[in-house]
């Protein structure tokens with residue numbers, strides 16, 4: 001992001017001059033590129049090295065700007081819970097997502113954010129959630145049946161990506177979306193890919209140019225559909241938003257629905273693909289846990305052609321814990337940016353207004369003093385008792401405070417529904433000696449797509 005003044009409906013401020021930050025310990029790396037390459041090559045290793053040298057607060061320079069990393073549960077609580085309304089998400093996430101997902105919920109701040117979050121939350125109440133579960137359940141059951149019919153070796157990550165996309169088409173847009181479905185999902189995939197592209201300008205031939213084109217198509221589709229959905233929409237998430245109102249009873253504007261829908265689909269897509277892939281990878285590498293979860297699913301006593309209910313999901317305690325552990329090891333949002341709107345202090349250091357701030361779930365989730373033997377997959381870290389004795393911001397895959405993930409229950413629902421069908425039908429394993437290599441930033445994914453072997457359960 002450039003060093004000019006940034007304006008929002010609520011604030012105008014200027015990023016601090018570099019020399020006002022030099023009292024903060026840190027190493028800004030090479031001229032211009034700073035630490036960008038080192039951080040991209042090994043995000044976890046890099047941040048652990050910096051923390052070892054400088055402690056839980058340090059200055060760095062990445063992606064063209066000096067920023068301050070605040071690490072550990074206390075930092076997460078300060079920044080995410082943000083009781084003093086010190087941190088802007090608009091001006092933290094804006095430079096990454098602002099061009100393609102402007103005014104998505106996560107990119108709004110404070111009072112405006114609260115109003116929109118309240119309006120959107122109707123789409124996540126238990127009535128609508130039940131209808132999404134029905135769509136997810138049908139879609140997952142059908143895909144798992146296909147996998148069961150063609151057992152053997154498969155690349156799991158692309159298969160999961162496709163499944164999540166297909167599920168979003170029905171639960172987010174409605175089963176009757178029709179022949180446009182492929183075009184819309186392609187436009188959407190281009191937008192998501194562009195949001196994490198290295199080249200940030202829409203130059204011809206770049207991901208960003210495709211993303212901007214995709215956004216135009218999506219905007220046109222949603223705009224044309226809104227009056228139709230208002231007149232005779234179904235129970236899908238899009239139709240829910242078309243009917244959602246602000247506190248004064250006014251419907252959300254067309255532009256608001258377009259912005260919220262685009263953002264919601266993006267927020268759900270890569271995070272679910274990443275977390276379900278790391279969940280399955282962990283079960284493949286830990287057969288004793290895979291069997292334990294399969295026993296739990298079998299114990300539900302539902303025939304394989306019966307639908308999954310909310311009560312079934314509630315009863316899947318080990319699955320819940322194992323999914324949480326997968327989210328600990330590979331948080332789909334490994335770091336979260338904010339910008340300080342006022343001066344503040346942390347660990348005795350004064351940090352000026354305008355500073356770019358980063359908190360880091362990936363680091364916190366591997367602090368050995370909180371998570372002994374942090375690389376070991378151990379869902380028992382999430383028993384009620386174990387959680388009671390832990391800082392409430394030690395595990396933050398869904399963030400916390402005002403911006404805490406609105407789709408958290410949707411994510412658990414999809415993960416457990418998937419686990420139910422997958423484990424009831426298939427056994428998953430890795431080739432002996434194969435250790436998948438993960439790219440951890442911007443969203444964790446296995447570099448080679450994760451090769452697994454599937455075998456039908458007798």
Ligand code: HEM
Nearest residue numbers: 105106267268271275332333336398399403405406407411
């Ligand atoms: C395992 C899956 C998911 C993970 C790990 C995840 C993680 C997160 C995190 C960390 C944030 C907060 C970021 C910040 O404070 O800077 C967030 C926000 C959000 N997520 Fe998720 N997410 C997941 C799935 C979903 C799904 C399925 C949906 C929608 C159906 C969704 C919708 C949202 C929305 C709307 C926000 C913005 C909330 C706000 O600003 O008030 N997420 N998510």
